Amino acid sequence: MTMTAEQARWFADITERITANVERAVLGKSYVIRLSLTAMLSEGHLLLEDVPGTGKTSLARALAQSVRGTTTRVQFTPDLLPGDITGITVFDQRSGDFSFHRGPVFATIVLADEINRASPKTQSALLEVMEEGQVTIDGVSHDVEAPFLVIATQNPIEQAGTYRLPEAQLDRFLMKTAIGYPDHAATVRILEGAGGPRALVVEPVVELETVRDLISVARTVHVDPTITDYVARLVEATRAHDDVRLGASVRGALALVRCAKTFAATEGRHYVIPDDVKALAEPVLAHRLGLDPESEFDGVTPSAVISEVLVETPPPSERIAV
Structure with a gap:
């Protein structure tokens, strides 16, 4: 069953309300909030690479409060054990x-703060539940309830004592982005409300059951064959790029289609257009690229490669059937 135009309008209205509500706690960052919401409704997870103090914890708390969900924060350290994350049998x-x-x-x-500071074994414990939606302790599986979103963070300026996430684990994150510092106007508004944590004033706007309905409906957005062909050509172009050692995987292509479907619905459309793919190509694909060491030394970045690929790969020109 394909999403109807009426369902698309309902979807856009709900997600706009959630976004506006979260922005009360994370001022001036509607784009990042929309990416976070898109990740959750696409049943994926988000990696934030940003400096401390930009509102990552506030984002997680406000988003959870907006959908009447629960939130936890885990500070990853070298001595953190897998059982400290998944739980233990007593x-x-x-x-x-x-x-x-x-x-x-x-x-x-779940906010996994500074995930790259924990050992690879502990990182793997979290990445397993992200992929499988369950944890297995002493041979017994325990499911996590939907919706389930992991927001993992990395500090880009401190690498001492960290364990770099390998490419195979980075590929498990649906999207990677950064919150960044607020602009001047948002900073002034934050300082005016410095009496307490802004996330605490966020009230729920929808129930978790509504979020589950949104996830189900997002899967039904129409994707024309010309769009899937466009995504395939973009992914193949990353693999053929001169500066790229490891191109985007098939998992990356699937992730881009899934996110584009959700993103289209947030725009009030029951079908995907090329602009949806273009808007999400960088956060969905850039972290999946492995650059040639010489190119990386010369200052080439994955984001620059994605921008170049988008320019060189023509989008579909024929009319999209809906």
Whole structure:
């Protein structure tokens, strides 16, 4: 079943209300909020590479509060163990049975702060639940409830004592972006409300069940064959680029289509257009590219490669069937 125009208008109205509500806590960052919401409604996860103090925790809390969900924050450190994230099985001497104590990963939105500071083993524990939607402890599987969004962060200016996420693990994140510093007007508004955390004033605007409906409806957005052909050509162009050692994967192409469907619905359309793909190509594909070391030394960035690929790859010119 394909999304109807009426459903698209309903979808756009709900997501606009959520975005506006979250922006009460994260001022002047509607684009990043929309990307976060798109990631959640596309059943993916978000990687934020940004300096401290830009509002990453406020974003996670405000988004969770807006949908009446739960949020947890895990500070990743070198001594963090997998069980500190997923939970552990504890033996109860009174009953003689083992009971599972849930870890912080069992929440609507999990903020994995400075994920690259934990050991690869601990990183893998989180990435497993991101991919499978469940954790397995002592042979018993425990599902996390939908919606489930991991917002992981990395500090780009401090690399001492960190464990770089390998390409295969970066590929598991649906999108990567940065919040960035607010502009002058937003900074003034933040300072005027410096009496307490702004995320605490955010009230719910929808229920979790509505979010589950949004996720289900987003899957039904129409994608014309010319759009899928366009996405395939973009991905293939990244692999053939002279500065790229490792191009975007098939998982990246699938992620771009999934995000484009959700993004189109947030715009009130029940079909995807090339501009949806262009708007999301950089946050969805750039972190999946592995650059040639010499090109990277010369200052070439994955974002620049994506921009070049978008210019050189013509979008579909024929009319899209809906």
